[in-house]
Amino acid sequence: MKALNKLLFVFISGISLMYSCKQDELIPLENNTTPPGQVSSVTVESGPGNAKLSYKLPSDKDLLYVKAIYSLKNGQQMEVKSSYYNNSLLVEGFGDTDFHEIKLYAVNRSEVASDPVVVKIKPLENPIWGVFRSLNVLPDFAGLNFQATNPAKADLSIEVLRFQDGKYVGDPKNNIYTSAIDIDKSIRGLDTTSQKFAVTIRDRWLNYTDTLYTTLKPLYESLLAKNLYRAVNLPTDVGQQYTATGLAKMWDGDIINWPNVSLTSTGTLTPQWVTFDLGQSAIMSRIVIWNYPEYLNAGRTYYYGGNIKKFEIWGSDNPPGDGSYNNWTLLGTFDSAKPSGSAYGVQTAEDYAFANAGISYTFPAGNVKKVRYIRIKSISNWQGTTFMSIAELQCYGDPR
Structure with a gap:
C-alpha cells in the first residue's frame, strides 16, 4: 500500500511539473502566419530630441500593436511599441537634428509583423543643448553651484570632472541628476583651492553636449559641530505642540522618526x-x-x-532677553520649492530624494559678521499656516 501511495505521489508530481512548465511557456495568443496590413497615412510631428508619428491602422481583426525600429547616432538600437488602441507613438533619444530613418511595423496576435513602412524624421534640438547654453557654474561653499534652465523638464545629468594628475577625472558622486525646470544645485566636499573643472550635460540616452571648461576656487566653510548646539527659550519664542518633541530633537542625528522632531504649536497662526x-x-x-x-x-x-x-534665518551674537529682534541680523530669506514644481501633496522620486538628503539654504555672500545664536522664523508652511515640523538641521560657517 505504501509503495502504491509513493508511486501515485510521483505520478501526480510529474503531472504538476509538466503543467507548471506549460504554464510558464510564452506562446503567441493565436497562430496566424499571414502578415497584417501596413500602417498608412503616416504624419510626423517633430519635437525636442523626438518625433511623434501618427498613422492609420490596418483593418486586420487580430492586430495587436504597432512598433517602430530605429537606431540612435551612438549605435543604440531602439524599439517602441504602441497598442492597437492608439494611432500614434513617440520615437525619442535623438541627440542631433539630422534626418533619421524609422521603420514602422504592424504586428498581429501571432507576433507576425507586416512589411515595414519607412519614414524619415528630423527632430528638433535636444533639450540638453538649451540647458548647456544657460549653464552657469559658480564657486560655492566647499564646492560648486550649477544654475540653468530646463523648460522641457528633461531627465538629464550634469557631469563634473576635475583636473588631477594631468587629466580630467570624473567622480559619479559629483554627478547631478535632475528634471527640474529651474536648476540650482550644488556639489560639496571640494578643497578650497583653485581647481580646473570640465562640465558636460547628458541625457538618459547617452547624448552629450560640448564641454564647459572653467577654473574656480570653492569657498571656505566648516561643519559646525551639533554637539555644541543648545536650545534657547526666549519670551517671544513659540512652544512645542507636544511634550515628546523638542528643539533639541533638531540635532539628535535622526532625520525621519517620530517623535524625534521639533513640532511647534499649531495654534499659533x-x-x-x-x-x-x-x-x-x-x-x-x-x-x-x-x-x-x-x-x-x-x-x-x-x-x-x-x-x-517661506521662512527667514536670523543671527545674533548677543540676543536681548526680552525676545525682541533688537541686535538680530537677517541672514537670509527663503522660499522652499520642489524640484518637480508639482502640486501640493504630489511628490516625485526626485522631490523625495532632494528633501531626504536635507535641503541646503545658502546665505548671501558678503556677510562678515560672526553670530552665535540662530533664529528660524516661519512665515508660512506648506499647508498655509505657520507651525514648523523640522526633523534635523546642520549649520555651516567659518568659526576662525
Whole structure:
C-alpha cells in the first residue's frame, strides 16, 4: 500500500511539473502566419530630441500593436511599441537634428509583423543643448553651484570632472541628476583651492553636449559641530505642540522618526520662531534642514503640513532677553520649492530624494559678521499656516 501511495505521489508530481512548465511557456495568443496590413497615412510631428508619428491602422481583426525600429547616432538600437488602441507613438533619444530613418511595423496576435513602412524624421534640438547654453557654474561653499534652465523638464545629468594628475577625472558622486525646470544645485566636499573643472550635460540616452571648461576656487566653510548646539527659550519664542518633541530633537542625528522632531504649536497662526545657540561664533555660510516627512497613503511625504516653505534665518551674537529682534541680523530669506514644481501633496522620486538628503539654504555672500545664536522664523508652511515640523538641521560657517 505504501509503495502504491509513493508511486501515485510521483505520478501526480510529474503531472504538476509538466503543467507548471506549460504554464510558464510564452506562446503567441493565436497562430496566424499571414502578415497584417501596413500602417498608412503616416504624419510626423517633430519635437525636442523626438518625433511623434501618427498613422492609420490596418483593418486586420487580430492586430495587436504597432512598433517602430530605429537606431540612435551612438549605435543604440531602439524599439517602441504602441497598442492597437492608439494611432500614434513617440520615437525619442535623438541627440542631433539630422534626418533619421524609422521603420514602422504592424504586428498581429501571432507576433507576425507586416512589411515595414519607412519614414524619415528630423527632430528638433535636444533639450540638453538649451540647458548647456544657460549653464552657469559658480564657486560655492566647499564646492560648486550649477544654475540653468530646463523648460522641457528633461531627465538629464550634469557631469563634473576635475583636473588631477594631468587629466580630467570624473567622480559619479559629483554627478547631478535632475528634471527640474529651474536648476540650482550644488556639489560639496571640494578643497578650497583653485581647481580646473570640465562640465558636460547628458541625457538618459547617452547624448552629450560640448564641454564647459572653467577654473574656480570653492569657498571656505566648516561643519559646525551639533554637539555644541543648545536650545534657547526666549519670551517671544513659540512652544512645542507636544511634550515628546523638542528643539533639541533638531540635532539628535535622526532625520525621519517620530517623535524625534521639533513640532511647534499649531495654534499659533501668525509668523512664529524658535531660537538656538550654536555653542560657538561663526560667519554663517548655509543651513541644511531636514523637514519631517508626514505619513500619507502614498508613503512618507515631504513638502506637506508643517514643513517650512517661506521662512527667514536670523543671527545674533548677543540676543536681548526680552525676545525682541533688537541686535538680530537677517541672514537670509527663503522660499522652499520642489524640484518637480508639482502640486501640493504630489511628490516625485526626485522631490523625495532632494528633501531626504536635507535641503541646503545658502546665505548671501558678503556677510562678515560672526553670530552665535540662530533664529528660524516661519512665515508660512506648506499647508498655509505657520507651525514648523523640522526633523534635523546642520549649520555651516567659518568659526576662525
